[in-house]
Structure formats: structure tokens, C-alpha cells
Amino acid sequence: MKADPKNVFTGSHYIDGDVACAYGAVAAGCKYLAGYPITPSTEAAEAFAVKAPYVGAQFIQMEDELGSIASVLGASWAGKKAMTITSGPGFSLMMETIGLGAATETPFVIINIQRAGPSTGVPTSTGQADMMQAKWGSHGDYEIIALAPESPQESFELTFKAFNLAERYRVPVMVMSDECVGHMAEKVVIPNAQELEVEPRRYFTGSKKDYKPFKRDKDLVPWMARAGAGYKLYLTGLTHGEDGRPIFDVKTFEMKSKSLRGSTNRYLVDKIRHNRDKIIKFEEHQTDDAEVVVVSYGISARVAIKAVKEARESGIKVGTLRLVTVWPFPEKRIEELAHQVKGFVVPEINYGQVVYEVDRCSQGRANVILVPHGGAAVHDSDDILGAIKQAATDHNPYDRILEYTTALEREVFGENMVSKI
């Protein structure tokens, strides 16, 4: 289905990543935003609110983040494409209901413009330290999809894509942007509506008595019905069978029942894992001959390119792998590369999150060097260059992930700072 031209602000814009997220959501047909505006994501809510009356959408400023995410779930089942926009503190408050969204297989989008630090942190500065929270933040087993934009242009594209993925797999999808991308204005080109393919909601079209809200299609994704459309809907956070009613029997709880009467628990992870090759997207450059590969995402991947260019000029065979989808993680590809390269360099604006996934997938075959950053700024590309050089010269595999000592750390703690992990 093509995008509705009314929703697509075709043309060249000079807008920041936040606003680009809002325009991407509108283009995808998002009709409901509930949020509790928080720096550095406020501009996204503001931009959506300005456009909402012209595209038949609604923005509601809720009393808090708990209310925001709950109302997004409700709006989704009422038939609207819905999202919320937040930053770290709000993201934490939303975790419980994200679990409910995953369990009830509700399609919706969360935009997290990450700030620095735990708790209130540094509201107006950047961070990438919510990446593991995105995957594991709510309790119990489930899988989500998370995307990481590197520019305002990609903020538009990935928010648009997030809605398509949410509808296709009936899953919460997170756009894990950050303050740097969110507050960075750059040229954003929005194409014609005819060039934008929108995934419509996958509504069940059979007879009303045959509908079961968790009865799976071959790809393990169940069909939806709109609340109030006459189909019997029973949605609960309790582990349930395909009719939505609670199930506590161990066998059905544990197993993927052949009769498809089994509980949802297994399917919540399997529907993403079985479809991961269709979901995962990454960008590789110069990996063919690489002996070092820089694995990164979002703004860190962009800053790393400068270091990669300099390293190539100095004769080091280095390539890049930029994660566009961080979750699910491209395990297979990292494993393949681990057979080929001496080492991976992982710059991220935290003290080690996605680097653990790289290490897990490389299974000790390659050195893994983390270039850490405490947040409130982006990496100095010289630090990434230093880590690339180290990865290219060290042959013996480290016992564990090596944490690169950055120039700032050397300045603050002295040259002889001991290895930190």
C-alpha cells in the first residue's frame, strides 16, 4: 500500500532528527501520539502536534509516561497506528507496559532520544546507554525490534520503517536515536508518497466466529482485529493460548504445540527469531579484505568513519559494519567476520553494551575492543583510530573484551591506568 500523499511532506527540509522522527511517523500513517514531553525528545512531540490537525491525527499530552504508553496500547487495539516519544527516564517508566505490549502482541512504536547517564543524567546531552534496556528492560521472555538512526535523514526513514515492522510482526518497535542525532539539524529529503510503501494493519478477514487473536499464520505472526469491530477479543498480560484466555498448564506453557493451541510465550521470541533474516539490516563497507572491522550504530558509527578513513590511509585494512537494526542482532554475520578478522572495534557511548553481543558472536576467534564513552559528547575519532591500530597489531586473542583507554581518560587518570574490565 502506498503512503497517503496527505501525510507525506515531500521535499527538502532542514530539520533536526527529532522533527524527522515525527515526519516519518506521520508519513507511515501514525494517527496517535501520547507522550509526556521530555528533553531531548520534546521537538518530536511538538512537530507531531503541529502537523496532527492537518492529517487527522491526535497528540495527547498525558499525565506521565505510564499513562502515555498504556494509552498507546489502547489506541493501537482501537485501530490506530500509535506511538510514544521519550528519553531515558520516561523509557524506564514505560518498561512494565512494554512487556504488556509484547505479550499482547500489540503493534506500536517507541522513539527514545537517548540522553547521557542513569536516572536524570544529562538531559541535553547524548548517550547510547539504553541499548540493553531496549532489549531486556521488561521482565520475562520476549523479543522486540530496535533501530538506530545515524542522521536526521535516517530518523525519518527508520521511524517510517519502524511502523511497518510493528505492523508486520505485531511487536513493539523502538527507534533508539540519541540527543546528538535528535538535536542535529541537517538536510532531510522526503520522497513522494508513491515511493513510500506502507505496511497496512493485518486485519483478520474471516468469519467472526473463527477469529482468535493469537492464532498464528505460517510466519508465526497472528492476525489482528479492531476492538469494537465485532470480533471476540480477549487480551491479557497473563500467559495465554490462541484465544487469548489464560493458560497455566506446563506442557502448553513450555511447548510449541503442533495443534497451535500452545501458549504465546514461546512464540513471542520465535516470531522474531524465525523472521530475523527478513528484519535485520546493516551496512558494510570495505569488509572484503578487512583485518579489523568497526562495529557500531547511530552517531558513533558516523563519527567512526573519519577514523576508518585515516586508518585506511595509513595502510590498515579496516572495514565497517553499521547496525541499522541493533535488535535482533546480526549474529551470523559477526560470526562469519570473526573467522576472517583479527579484531573488532566497538565504539559506543556507554561503558559496554552492544560490545558484549559482538564478543558473544565472535566466540573468542577475534579480539574485541570497546571504545567507551561516558556520554554528554560523541567519541573523539582519534580514540577510535587508536583502537583500530591496536586491533591491527595485537595477534593474541584477549581473554576478555579489552577496553580502550581514551585520550580523556589518560589525561584524567594518567598514562598507567590499569585495564578496566
Place this chain on the structure above:
Amino acid sequence: MIEVRFAGFGGQGIIRSGLILGRAVSIFDEKFATMNQNFGPEARGGACSSQIVLSDTKILYPYVTRTDYLVAMSQDAYSTFEHELKDEGTLIIDVDLVRANSNKKTYDIPSTRMAEELGNKIIANVVMLGFFTAISKVVSKEAMEKSIRESVPGRFIDLNLRAFNKGYDWGDKKLSEDN
């Protein structure tokens, strides 16, 4: 690559200035420009700055490191950011708001006073943008005028363009005094 910082107080249109310049360069001059904003928790009156990086190719590092142009609209802004100016960099100040003592090439303009003469001090940043455009020549005058048309509410376009041209002429005059 050219790095520019506009700095002053929240409410002076510092971030708006960055947006207008970035839009002019990337949309109308068809080069690359990123604009990043820094501000404190205050809605108005706090320290505020915008960083614009201009380039002929895609910008990989969107923050300024060594500034080519610092536009200071407050004493605080001047003292905070003067040190990051390159030796051959240019300092541009509102002469009524900043007392500068810099060994860098310095140009001054009474932008806030000029804006008041035009009827509204809120357009001081646009007077300053005109001045900056004339002095720096990093962006075309035509692109800036188009960008201003797109960046301010319709009923204020004329006033803003007058403010821009007033600043631009002042810059032209300053440059000819130099030569």
C-alpha cells in the same frame, strides 16, 4: 570545512540563527551543513549556543572543535568560547553587549541597537546574520534571504529581510574600511 558558533543567551534567537544559516547552506547553496544546539534547563536567559559545521562533503563529526567564526551576543558567550577560536579565526560581536579583548581578528556591530531602531530587538540575531554573511562569505546572500523567508512567520518576512540587509551593509562597510 568551516566551523561556526553562535553564542549568547536563550531567547536571543541563537539556535534560530544556526537553523537559518544551516538551511541556507544545505538547501539553497546545496552544500552540507549540520547544526547542533546547546542550552541549559532555563527557557530564557541561560547560556545558549549553536554549532554549525559547513562542508562540501558529508559531515562526519557534527560538533565544532576549532572554530573559524565565533559570533558572540553576550559577555558570557565571549569568555566561554573565545579560546576555541582558531588563531586565524574571526570573532564577531555585538559591540554593546560584549567587551572583547582578543588578539583574534574582530568585527563588531551594534546589532541589538540596530534591531531596536528597526522596531524590535527580537530581530537582533537577523541583523547579526546579515553582518556575519557579509564578513564571512561562507554562504551566499541570496541563499540567506531565501532561508529567512522560509524560517520566519509570513508577516515578519519584510522586517527580517530589512534587518538582514542592514547588518549586511554594515559588514560591507566594515570590510571596505579594512581595505
